[in-house]
Amino acid sequence: MLPMTVFVLVVCGLVLRRMSAEERIQLVHKIVHALRAGATTASDIVTHTPTGCDEFYAALRSRTRWTLLTPALVVAFVGTHVLMRVFGSGELDDRLLAWGASVGPLTTNAEWSRLVTAMFVHRGWLHLLTDIAGLFIVGALIERLAGRAAFLFVFFASGLLGGLWQLAARPVSVNAGAASAIFGLYGLLAATMIWGFAQRSPVTIPVAVLKRVWPGALVFLVYHFSTEGLFSESMQAGAMVGLIGGLVLAVRVSTAQPPLGRVCASSVASLAILIAFAVPLRGIADVPAELSRVIDVEQRTAARYDADVKRFRNGRMTAEELAEVADAI
Numbered sequence: 001m002l003p004m005t006v007f008v009l010v011v012c013g014l015v016l017r018r019m020s021a022e023e024r025i026q027l028v029h030k031i032v033h034a035l036r037a038g039a040t041t042a043s044d045i046v047t048h049t050p051t052g053c054d055e056f057y058a059a060l061r062s063r064t065r066w067t068l069l070t071p072a073l074v075v076a077f078v079g080t081h082v083l084m085r086v087f088g089s090g091e092l093d094d095r096l097l098a099w100g101a102s103v104g105p106l107t108t109n110a111e112w113s114r115l116v117t118a119m120f121v122h123r124g125w126l127h128l129l130t131d132i133a134g135l136f137i138v139g140a141l142i143e144r145l146a147g148r149a150a151f152l153f154v155f156f157a158s159g160l161l162g163g164l165w166q167l168a169a170r171p172v173s174v175n176a177g178a179a180s181a182i183f184g185l186y187g188l189l190a191a192t193m194i195w196g197f198a199q200r201s202p203v204t205i206p207v208a209v210l211k212r213v214w215p216g217a218l219v220f221l222v223y224h225f226s227t228e229g230l231f232s233e234s235m236q237a238g239a240m241v242g243l244i245g246g247l248v249l250a251v252r253v254s255t256a257q258p259p260l261g262r263v264c265a266s267s268v269a270s271l272a273i274l275i276a277f278a279v280p281l282r283g284i285a286d287v288p289a290e291l292s293r294v295i296d297v298e299q300r301t302a303a304r305y306d307a308d309v310k311r312f313r314n315g316r317m318t319a320e321e322l323a324e325v326a327d328a329i
Helices: 004-016 021-047 054-063 067-086 092-098 115-120 123-147 148-169 180-198 207-228 233-249 260-281 288-315 319-328
Strands: none
Touching: 004 260, 021 123, 054 123, 067 115, 067 123, 067 148, 115 148, 123 148, 123 180, 123 207, 148 233, 148 260, 148 288, 207 233, 233 260, 288 319
């Protein structure tokens, strides 16, 4: 990444050097204009109400006036990544683990909190941006439609179970990112759509609203399909938890958000399932590290014995003393 950045900066510097002052000013004006146009387009995408969807968005605002959790998660993702970039050091996996990523030998040996912190750590800017693209529109929609309590429950339940599933499948791989949690929100979206079409109301999601969701969802899915493969552990666990949890929570989503009592009961049941899955995974050994320690002990022991054999041959150690060394080894 660093050599490519330096190369791009050098090329840009050479291009600017060959330009006249007037050409540089024109270039700056074009860049500013493009940024303003991009910001306006992004704002229109986020705030514009599709034709015929006024009643739907009015019903959403009456349920949840402001979306707070979705932007808070985005800020947490970006802030964590920036801090890791600025203050982290070492290889990528070492930085990820230092900032809370999950790996079997650490997570299953009394560091279960890594299942939570791993959701806020990302491997790079592309990983971060695709997760944000997948989360932002869907998260804001679900937060208003199903409520903040259901949103939080599905997000963290999907992320935690997905993290455990990844540990079971790849115990010594470093796991980071919120893919499982975001897939869970897509599962919850599917559940609310099922109940919404079965019990039509002003909050039944119109097709025009779904058209706003697919660009970010496509970017998110293409990235994770290309890096993790189709039907990866994160996709399976997240989508399953989101869909099943959504079908339970959103039974009457057409008339009201899921009651807090139902969300709490679902959380208790999910916690019991998580514990049942976690218990068999306790104490995963870091086999490469253990082998390295064994090899180190063997090397030190062999070096000591070779040195004592050399002393014996030179007449500086008796056979009895050498035998004692061998016995100790």
